Amino acid sequence: MRRGGALRVLPLPAAQTQRGQHPSRWKRPRCGWIKMNTDAAKGAYRLAGLGMVSRDSNGDIMAAATRYPVVVLSPVIAEALDLQWSMELATQLGFRSVQFGTDNLELYHAWRKRNGVSYLFSIISDCYAFIPFFDHVELSFVRRNGNSAVTYMAKNASSFPEHVWVEEGPSGLSPFLDSDVLTSMPH
Template identity: 55%
Template structure:
């Protein structure tokens, strides 16, 4: 429900704290990175309109002659400019830090400075996450203004976690039919451990894992609930740490952990800056030494169906480990789906 204006650009840029994209070196290369990011089209459009100053902030509308209070509807502390709403507002600062580990109160003077740094230094998946947070901040502001919702980080973070993530999209940001994807066998002598997390609107996450050998036979299944997580990626990282520790306790030595979270997979392979996610991944990598052989792979959700089932039902399955079997509630699902998707 991101309400947008079509001719707000000049008035937003008239703000003393605002500036144009050209002044920050936004050349064609940076804009190509912006548009190639694997975000939903509506998310990209909102983020682009914010970048070019084409959103109807209250300060903008006041300058266009409307008789209204220009104060930020979210915090009420300052006039609602683009820079304030997306960078300096206490709610925005909290959301950026909790979700992505970004400190917008540390040397970031304007929104365009922030976006220029993101486009120059981050890859497409990180840019997509930034675009998604911009969308959620604007949507959250509109809910406060038009639906009289309570302002705060919780609403924005809940929406950010619930929105479709780039890992569910193709490289061009379009939805892809992955119905042909299925579970694949690990190498001989390896145990594949599929892991997944399910994050609810209350920011409580459930975890699921299923361990299988090269023949597809279940060696163990487990669920865990609840853990507080501020984003879907953080929930997946918590889940991986839990699964690695549990796998070590079960005596698995040659393991292949598989996730359907592409952000987590990229963060594991390429690393991330100092952030809550960085700390979690460091914890995970300390567990590597507990195994003789460790691999970390990515699959689409259709190849992770069993772990997804365990995660989504973690609140009812309780914190139980089933060794060399599956939980009884899982049997019907196993018979109907597992043999279709998980056998070669």
């Protein structure tokens, strides 16, 4: 939403939400947008690591971040907390048009539903509170193999607790980023 303007939450077209139609590889955002992929990796004792990777339409990294440890009740709660944290980071980084991406279908459907009575919907409500800070925002579902760079971040979050990289990431992230850019090239 623009400050003082009308709300613009852009859902995916219905054809893209049918089973088998979700991207199976990383897809570049529209020009002028930032694609911010999120993922959580649940570990032992209800602990999870959160990860975020954001890139522009050229595939260039804008930011990457990790957070560990986060105590969670379930994988979908971990993913929702990651989305909430990533939305907060996006506002702090000054991103205005952001396409968030998750590989958690339950979170994606709950986001589209928008309301309900549960801890999950409480977190989603907190996410919706960030919308006024964006010009445009949407949440898309991407299959796990289209989310490999951020999965690397989430699985390695314990090595970099509470870390944010701007225009870079940890050295182990580079092969995932390079692969994504190559597979997202127009044919």
